[in-house]
Amino acid sequence: MRTREEELKSLGTDFTFGFIQVMDGEKDPRNLLVAFQIVHDLVLKGYALGPFVEELFEVTSCYFPIDFTPPPNDPHGIQREDLIVSLRAVLASTPQFAEFLLPLLIEKMDSELQSAKLDAVQTLSACCAIYGPKELQEFLPSLWASLRREVFQTASEKLEAECLGALTALAACLSHAVLHADTHDLLDTFLSSVLQDCRHHLCEPDMKLVWPSAKLLQAAASASLRAYHHIAGSVLPLLLEQYNQHPQSSQRRTILEMLLGFLELLQKWGHEEGDETVLLGVRAPLCSVVFSALMDPSVQLQVVGVRALTVLGALPGLLVASDLDLAVDHLTRLVLHEEDPQSSMAAMEAAGTLAPAHPGAFTDHMVRALAQELQTEREDEGTRRQRCLQALAAVSTHPSIVCETVPVLLQHLRHLQRGSEPGDTGKMALLCHSLHRVAVQSQHDPESCSFYHQAVVPCLLGLALQAALQEDALLAPGKALLEEEALTSMVPVISAASTHLSPELAVQSAALIVPLFLDGDVSFLPQNSFPCSFQPFQDGPCLAAQRRLVTLLMAFICSLPRNVPIPQQDRLLGELLALSCACDCPFAATAAAKCFAGLVNKHPEGLQLDEVLQLALNRLEPGLAEGPRRTQALGLLLWVTKALVLRYHPLSSRLTDKVLALLGDAELGPAAAEGLGLLLGDAPDVLHRGCHADVRLMYRQRFFTDNVPRLVQGFHAAHSDVKANYLKGLSHVLNHLPKPVLVTELSTLLPLLLEALSCPDRGVQLSTLRCLQPLLLEAPRALSSSWAARAGEDPARATPCTTDNRTPRLARPCRQCHQANPTRFLPGPEGSTFAVPTLHPGAPATQEGAGRAQARVALHMPPE
Missing domain, CATH: 1.25.40 (Serine Threonine Protein Phosphatase 5, Tetratricopeptide repeat)
Known part of the structure; x- marks a missing residue:
């Protein structure tokens, strides 16, 4: 067929009939794979089937569903899935098989065998991509009944998901039909059946079948924009009505999650193709429901409300100016005043998602409110301040907002630096964490990146110099900025602000910052009046504080692209x-x-x-x-x-x-x-x-x-x-080696790993345990085989060794090794077992209890 296609086609239906006779009754899986490929080629390459379409279908469909279990140690490596996929490609290859295949699929979907159901549903989905509405029309009621029953009754999540996917495929196939004035709209009829069988379950007081019905409706609606309008136009008003009729927060959350599912579907097609007319008709009650959820005392309902608001705000034209202002106010309230951190964090992330589409509203409302809150002294200022800083960073996802939030963050840093005392480094670290997030979010926008770098880097350097150049800098007010935690938290900020600079700005900044450290040129800093000169590379005890700032030079200079010249x-x-x-x-x-x-x-x-x-x-x-x-x-x-x-x-x-x-x-x-x-x-x-x-x-x-x-x-x-140094060094090297490479070297390295576990140095034990734990998960057979070979070569080395480990640092990796192999024993040579490190029986599962537990390694040999 590869080399003599034209000659074979010239035989006409005789070749097709001859092949059917040859294939009939074939049982060898190797031959079946070839036969299925031949049938597939017969169909797709245009061989004459003539009156033998049904015979060709019968000779292949008799193997459906595939029931094959490969024998152990099969040298050919043919798997059941290989046969399933190959046969499915044949059955779904041509609409000519539809009248024979669809009844067979319905029969298998109605059977009791789960594997047959699953195979039938997956094959139906494949057929919908090839068949047309005409081939499906006669079987639509039966197909829908079978799919609906499985979603309502099955306990298998996989089968449910496949049924929903098949329903989407059916509706998508019907959506492609070309409508004429005198033709019947199959999609409309089919979706009407779906609505008739599912819609009333949304109104039942016990809400038992609400979720299965909603999933079916959403699956049908996701097939096309036309299907979405048909389903959503009927379902959305009903769900909004049900939300208002159910007073309990748990029921409202369920209904709002269903509404959210329909809102998310509309994003699938995008604004250019999408048409929000179906939502415009329910815009006011929909916004009312979402705002109601944001005000509800239930945290779970609030979080779903935030998700719904995020989708609403991302759909153009759905939120009018007054709704948008109210939405931003709600998010600001959740950030600042909601006690539960789950709602607060959800509101921050929503603000970051919506801010690029509505920068003005977030600047005028949220950024202004957060800036005012930072200036307010309160008893709970620690938590409130942390939320403000996190929210300012989260909302900085648009250049115009970055221009507003960065000055607020820097002003707060100046405020902290002026009044800092010992122990205030944590506050500065939190602020630098927010600055770092803004830097990362700004990296891929040239405007934001340029502004951020030119605003933040000179400010941080100036504040650090101001602290370092005071007399007795390490003892002066504001010294917290010179402590390791504060300086270390500034490093990723400067680094992230420098990695994505334009070539011109990178060269310009290098020409300013390098002379600052080499020559003490402070002219470019915003506050360049200092009591003494900056000489970090000079000798002298009074310059100790200045030398600490070299870490900021490192953050900048080591983050520049390689092609930037360093002056x-x-x-x-x-x-x-x-x-x-x-x-x-x-x-x-x-x-x-x-x-x-x-x-x-x-x-x-x-x-x-x-x-x-x-x-x-x-x-x-x-x-x-x-x-x-x-x-x-x-x-x-x-x-x-x-x-x-x-x-x-x-x-x-x-x-x-x-x-x-x-x-x-x-x-x-x-x-x-x-x-x-x-x-x-x-x-x-x-x-x-x-x-x-x-x-x-x-x-x-x-x-x-x-x-x-x-x-x-x-x-x-x-x-x-x-010797412990070599063992520790080896375990560090192995811990950073890709596991497939390590597995190939196990037979050589296992003796040293075992020796490392018996080493009294706890650092060696800890590093070795971290090396063994992924091997127990990913390559237990290789590990046990290597051990068996080792013990067989040198049985004298197969002696128990015990180490008492009374620290949580060791107990935790021991527990992980135990979890990686719950039986605790790997098969060893001639029935022996290798016991991985495990907690002493009865040890508490807490960190403190684990610290008191014993980790032990032993080789248990069978009695002589």
Whole structure:
């Protein structure tokens, strides 16, 4: 048929009849797959069927529904689903089969066998895409009766969903009929039957069949815009009437959820094709119902009301100006005054969704009210302030609104900074979280992104400098802004404000911010009158506060695209390198190391980069060898190594060797082991794709291949005092490795993983448990097979070992391992079982109880 199509077609119906005879009685599933494909080609490629249409249908439909269970270890791999799909394609291939197939489908839908029902309904849906209204007309009453019965009576959610999908497919097929003056409208007749059988259930006092009826009506209405108008025009007024007749909140919520379903359907076609005339007729009572729900004391009803309001507001022309103002006022009230956070959060999200369509209303009402509330002192100001900040961020989804909300947030930050006391960093962190959300929402709008960056970044830098340049800055009023929590919360704000800048603005900002840190040029800051100069890279104890602000430089400079030139880059790299090695403040030293690494990662290849890296090596080697700042040197080594590993730089191997060598160091070994996790983990602030870092594909797999054998070798050669460092480092590497890669290496690595579980170092145990837990879920057979092979090779190693873990940090991953394999035992060699870490029987499920529980690992061998 592939190579001699014309010759076969020239045989006419003789070829079709001959094939029918050959196929009749076939039972081999391999042959059936081929036969179904041949029948499919006979139909679609125009072979002559002649008088043999019914015979061709009979010879294929006798296999419907497919009843096939593949034998165990079937080498051919043919599954039941393969045969079902192939046969379904044949049965639905031509309208000529309709008169024979549709009665068969109705028969199977009315049977007692669930699998037959499901197959029949799915086949009906497939047929509706091929058949026309003419083929369906005779069978519509029976098809509707069968579908309705299943939705009303079935306990299977899957079958119910398929029946609703088939109803939609039927109505969609009828919607495509071309209407003439003298033709009968099959869609109108069919939908009238649906309404007649379902509409009255919406009015029943007990509301038993309300949801099945609503689902059927919505399924029919979703078929086409014409179907929607027919159904919704009859159902919406009835539902609005029922809402007002039921006083209970639970019943009202049910009715409003049904109304919401019909409103959401109208969004399916969009405004260009959609026609809201059916809603315009009920606009006033619909708005009244939604506003009533927003005022109801029931939180569940309020939330549904907010969802309905969101859909109403998104449909053009449905809310007049007065309704829109009232809607925004309701949302503002829920945000500020509703005690339940569920309603408040729903209102915030609704505001963010509706604000782009109605920016003026939200600016005039919600933003103004939130700004006034921030200036009001109240007893419960903590909760109220937090909601205000969250709402201001949520509603900032339009450029004009961003221009209003950002100044409000910055003014509040200035207010907090002026009156801040110890412990006020939490308030600043909350505000920065809101600023960060606005930044993320503004990234893809050039106007918003430009405004946000130029307003926020100079303001944050100015406030930070104002705090840092006071005498005894760390003890002065406003010092909360210099604490780690506050500065750390500012980093994602500046980063998000800088990642999507236009090339021109990025270059302009770099030309201002880099000289600020290198030369103390504060001229571009909004408040540029300071008591002393800004010199973060200079020596001196009085400059400690200034050096902490290098983390803000890191946030900006490491978030710029790679093609943005950095002014005075060599000088900047030198200053960062010196600060990272010589600073006594770990926070500032780490920030400098990160910033240096971020610039190195994006630096173009060439002699200039080689010189920078050589300078770094010259600093690192003596710093790691001895002295009081070995920890700072290790931090720099780790971040530079990560920067080079990500981009596959040749020097990364040499630096990685230095990290691995430090695992045997008594002082730095534990930190070096943790550093292996840093090398392969995702850093939140630098060296990730979101900030345009040079991150190559599969770098983790490459690191694993190059370095894990050396880790294993180092473990066996190491002194017992430092073996735990190698185990911890290995578990960190494995935790960041894609699980399919890890599974292939289990047979080699399992002995070390088991050794790690018996290590007294709880950090090693914790990291190893986190590595094992997903393997128990995703590859239990591979894990047990590897264990069986290991125990078979070396039964002497199959000895129980127990560790008492009395901390919640260990108990939780133990519990997760237990949940991943509830039986607690994996099959081992010759009947042995491998017990995964589990809580001691009877231990409480609470965090405190888990902390007192015992996690144990044991190999239980059968008695001799």
